[in-house]
Amino acid sequence: MTKEATLEPELSHPMEELLRMDRIPHIWCPTCGLGTVVTAFASAIQKLEIGLDDIAVVSGIGCTGRVAGYVKIDSFHTTHGRAIPFATGLHLANPKLKTVVISGDGDLISIGGNHFIHAARRNIDLTVICVNNFIYAMTGGQVAPTTPLTANASTMPYGNFEQPFSIPYLADSCGAVYVARWSALHVRRLVTAIAEAIAKPGFSVVEVISPCSTLYSRRNRLGTGLDLMRFYHDNCEIKHGADTRELEIKFQEKITVGKFIDRDRPTFVQSMNNWYGKVFGDEYEPYEGAVE
Amino acid sequence: MMENLGLGIMMEVPTVIINVQRGGPSTGLPTLPAQADIMQARWGSHGDYELIAVAPSSPQESFDYMIMAFNLSEKYRVPTLVMMDECVGHMTEKIVIPEPEEIEITPRKLYDGPKDEYLPYRPDEDMVPWMVRAGDGYRFHTTGLTHDERGYPAMNAECQHELVTRLMDKIRTKADEIAVLEEDEVDGADVVVISYGISSRVAIPAVERARAEGVKVGSLRMVTVWPFPENRMRELAKEVGALVVVELNMGQMYYEVERVAAGNAKTILVPHAGGWVHDSEDIYQAIKGGAR
Numbered sequence: 001m002t003k004e005a006t007l008e009p010e011l012s013h014p015m016e017e018l019l020r021m022d023r024i025p026h027i028w029c030p031t032c033g034l035g036t037v038v039t040a041f042a043s044a045i046q047k048l049e050i051g052l053d054d055i056a057v058v059s060g061i062g063c064t065g066r067v068a069g070y071v072k073i074d075s076f077h078t079t080h081g082r083a084i085p086f087a088t089g090l091h092l093a094n095p096k097l098k099t100v101v102i103s104g105d106g107d108l109i110s111i112g113g114n115h116f117i118h119a120a121r122r123n124i125d126l127t128v129i130c131v132n133n134f135i136y137a138m139t140g141g142q143v144a145p146t147t148p149l150t151a152n153a154s155t156m157p158y159g160n161f162e163q164p165f166s167i168p169y170l171a172d173s174c175g176a177v178y179v180a181r182w183s184a185l186h187v188r189r190l191v192t193a194i195a196e197a198i199a200k201p202g203f204s205v206v207e208v209i210s211p212c213s214t215l216y217s218r219r220n221r222l223g224t225g226l227d228l229m230r231f232y233h234d235n236c237e238i239k240h241g242a243d244t245r246e247l248e249i250k251f252q253e254k255i256t257v258g259k260f261i262d263r264d265r266p267t268f269v270q271s272m273n274n275w276y277g278k279v280f281g282d283e284y285e286p287y288e289g290a291v292e
Numbered sequence: 293m294m295e296n297l298g299l300g301i302m303m304e305v306p307t308v309i310i311n312v313q314r315g316g317p318s319t320g321l322p323t324l325p326a327q328a329d330i331m332q333a334r335w336g337s338h339g340d341y342e343l344i345a346v347a348p349s350s351p352q353e354s355f356d357y358m359i360m361a362f363n364l365s366e367k368y369r370v371p372t373l374v375m376m377d378e379c380v381g382h383m384t385e386k387i388v389i390p391e392p393e394e395i396e397i398t399p400r401k402l403y404d405g406p407k408d409e410y411l412p413y414r415p416d417e418d419m420v421p422w423m424v425r426a427g428d429g430y431r432f433h434t435t436g437l438t439h440d441e442r443g444y445p446a447m448n449a450e451c452q453h454e455l456v457t458r459l460m461d462k463i464r465t466k467a468d469e470i471a472v473l474e475e476d477e478v479d480g481a482d483v484v485v486i487s488y489g490i491s492s493r494v495a496i497p498a499v500e501r502a503r504a505e506g507v508k509v510g511s512l513r514m515v516t517v518w519p520f521p522e523n524r525m526r527e528l529a530k531e532v533g534a535l536v537v538v539e540l541n542m543g544q545m546y547y548e549v550e551r552v553a554a555g556n557a558k559t560i561l562v563p564h565a566g567g568w569v570h571d572s573e574d575i576y577q578a579i580k581g582g583a584r
Contacts, residue, residue, distance in 0.1 A: 020433065023444060053429040069433060069445065074426035077435035077445075079299050090426055097427045291425060 018042040018052070020072045027066060031225020033184030033210030037131055038067055040187060040208075041102065044194035045073075055098040055198075058087040060112060062138045063212075064104035064131040081111030084119045087126050094291045095125065095269050098198055105132040105146040109165055113145070120174035120203045125267045127197045127204045130167055133212035134249075141215035148251040152219045164249070171205040172244040172261050178204035179244065179261035183232040184211060186257065193259060202267045209236075209255060222252070297371055298337035299436045301459060304369035304413075304421065306400055308361045311373055312381035313540075315566030325378035326566030327489055328541035333373045334518050340456050342463035344470060345373040345518040347489040348380055352387045357515065363398035364470065368462060369420050375517060377540065379490040379569065403430075412443040413455075419462035463519050472515035473524060477503075481510030483582040484528060486549055487538040488514040490569060495538050498575035507583045520548050529553035534582030538562045538575055558582055 013019065019042070028034045045055060052073050059068035061080035068075040074097075078086045083101045091099040101108070108116050108130050119126060135153055136142040143153035143160050146167065150159040171179045178200040180193040190208060197204035211217065211228035222228060232255070240258040247256050266274060273286040293309070300307045313329045315321030333345050344364050348354040358374060365372035403410055403422035412432045413421050421441075424430040437445040438452045463470070474492075478484055483502075487495045492513040502509045512528065514521070525548075529535060535557050537546040546561040553559050562578045564570050 020444075022442075052431060053427060056426045069435065073431050075431075075433045076426075077433070077437065079295050079436055082296060082299075094425070094427050291427065 015039060015042045018045060018072055020070055023070055026070055028063060029212075029214045031211060031213045031228075032063070033133070033208065033212075033225075034064060034067065034131060036184040036187060037064075037102070037129065037190075037208050037210065038070060040190040041067075041100070041129065041194055042071070043191040044198060047191060047195045048198060050098060050198070054096070055100065056087075056090060058083045058090065058099065058101050060101075060103040060107035062104045062107050062136070063133070064102060065107060065138075067102040081107055081113075081115065083107065084112055084115035084124075084126065084128070088115075088119060088124050091124060091126060092269070092290075094289045095287075096289060098127070099125075100127045100129065100198060102129045102131070104137075105130055105134070105167070106136040106142075106144045109167060109170070110145045113165075117170070117174045120171055120176045120205075122268045123175060123177065123202045123265050123271070125201055125203070125269065127194070127200075127206070129194060129197075129206050129208060131208045131210045132167060133210045133216055135212060135216040135219075137212045137215045141219055146249075148249050151216075151251045154215075154219065166244070166247045166249065167205070167207045168247045168260050169244040171203075175203070175265065176205045176261060177202035177263050177265050178259075179207075180205070180259040181207040181209065181247065181255075181257045183209040183236055183255065183257060185229050185232040186236070189238075189257075196259075196262075200262070201270075202265055209249075209257075220251075294332075294336040294338075297343075298339060298341070300371040301337065301341045301343060302436045302439075303434050304459075305371070306362075306365040306369055307371040308358070308365055309371060309373050310358075311375055313375065313377040321567050323378055323382070324567045325490060325569065326540050327375070327377055327491065328544065328566055330375060330488075330517060330539070330541065331544045333375055340460060342460045342519055343370050343373065344368065344463065344516065345375050346472075346515060347375045347517050348515075349489050349493050349513075350380065351383055351385045353515075354380060355387055355389065359395060359397075360472075363396070366400045367398045367420070368466070368470075369400065369423070370463060373518075375489065377490050407431075411441040413439060414441040415458055415462075419458050419465075467519040467521060468523055470516055470519060471521040471524065473521055474511075474513040474515060476511045476513075477508075478510035478512060478528065478532075480508060481532050482508040482584055483510070483534045483536060483579050484532050485509065485511045485536045485538060485575070485579065486514065486525075486545075487511070488517050488545070489540075491538045491540055494569045494572070495575050498572045498579060501572070501576050502579045502583075507579060509579050509583075514545075517545065520545075520552075522552050525549060525552045526554075526556075529557040532557050533584045534558040534560055536560045536562060536575070536578045536582050538570060538578075540564045540566050540569065 056074040059065040060083035068077040141154040143156040182190040211225045213225040276284045315326040348357045361372040440446040550559040
């Protein structure tokens with residue numbers, strides 16, 4: 001029987017080329033924002049027309065840490081908080097490879113916080129997509145460095161009293177060259193932001209506010225994932241170029257989203273080549289990677 | 293460090309780590325010697341594993357064995373530790389650096405076969421899988437999770453058994469091949485002094501003094517400290533009266549020696565808490581005490 005003769009439509013996922021279909025279904029909960037983030041990332045690759053052999057993904061540990069396992073490109077699932085150092089090594093060995101870190105707020109900003117600030121300071125040519133669900137989700141809803149004040153977490157049963165980090169403010173003050181924040185609802189803007197961040201030489205950061213209905217929402221009685229999406233719809237305020245000092249996320253208050261920073265600064269490799277070129281003159285051969 | 297040592301073992305990443313040991317625990321004795329990290333090197337990361345460690349005792353050996361460490365880590369795809377100590381780390385001696393073409397380099401096994409047939413963790417006959425590089429077009433995945441031959445997570449006891457057994461056997465079954473031991477006057481010896489790193493140099497005057505007095509004393513110096521050379525040590529314990537272990541700790545490698553000696557030879561520890569090297573007199577007395 002030929003294909004034309006069947007009445008069944010041929011079913012295939014439009015992103016099949018970019019996904020490890022042999023690993024689907026994924027482990028994420030219904031209404032989690034991570035599926036949207038993966039789709040946005042895949043769409044950004046398609047938009048940029050990057051060859052699938054020319055880009056790699058590095059993840060840490062946690063719900064978002066699992067992203068590396070589902071994208072059909074060179075992908076590395078590393079240890080908790082250490083996605084950025086792993087990615088730094090990968091990038092320095094082969095700077096021609098676009099290296100993207102996709103990991104969560106707990107992974108990147110808490111245990112990995114030191115790597116985050118120094119990679120930004122050194123302007124390592126990486127793109128960091130930080131999926132922020134305000135909580136450690138995979139391990140049971142513990143307080144994270146991004147949990148808003150007064151929000152409930154399993155280790156803050158009476159509400160959080162620790163001042164959280166504002167990821168765009170942190171990234172900006174440490175020298176990131178591109179900083180944006182969107183929510184899982186802003187799919188097309190998110191695709192644009194990820195594409196811009198990947199295309200931008202230097203340390204670029206895209207924060208994605210993402211619903212966690214299983215832990216964050218349940219503990220805080222915020223309803224289903226759909227309710228959270230509705231909340232983003234009603235409360236996200238787009239303000240490009242906003243002062244990053246004013247981007248604090250307060251519990252169930254408005255969330256400022258947009259592209260905040262887009263500036264030029266020599267990357268780590270450019271700075272090294274420029275400096276050694278000055279010091280050693282023609283004797284210095286600019287570094288372009290260790291892989292022929 | 294230890295968590296990522298485990299990642300290197302699990303992902304089978306050729307890595308060389310240098311540990312210049314100081315006295316501990318904690319900040320202990322900065323810039324003063326010890327050899328008390330020998331068991332940490334072997335067991336510091338969680339889980340069951342085998343790795344390779346070498347212990348140079350001079351600047352020349354630090355150069356030579358560093359190359360050996362890289363070659364071993366590439367050949368077996370396993371993190372290899374260079375266990376120096378403060379004495380060796382700060383030592384100044386003449387060294388001879390050979391011409392680059394005289395240096396033997398064992399590169400990793402790079403796969404260049406058909407892309408659709410590549411399985412990143414399919415073991416070869418030597419139990420070591422073939423490597424590819426990110427960007428070479430194989431679009432592979434690797435993880436610190438227990439994984440199957442595709443590199444995909446496989447959360448079950450069967451896969452864990454198969455993987456951990458292979459990771460250990462690829463080193464364990466090659467222990468005799470990996471072992472580099474320097475033996476001196478061991479044949480017909482009554483007592484054999486076992487040491488590694490700086491302690492092997494410190495032991496020399498005591499051995500010579502005992503020999504001058506007619507004691508049949510040999511020495512075995514472990515250049516590779518892990519994997520433990522079980523077969524040779526077991527054999528030796530059957531041939532001699534006593535094994536004297538000299539190490540700058542309160543007894544670590546000693547217990548390995550005692551285990552394989554299994555009562556066939558007397559085992560004597562010459563301990564030292566670190567901060568300085570052994571007093572030759574202590575080693576001499578131990579040799580005398582072991583002599584029949």
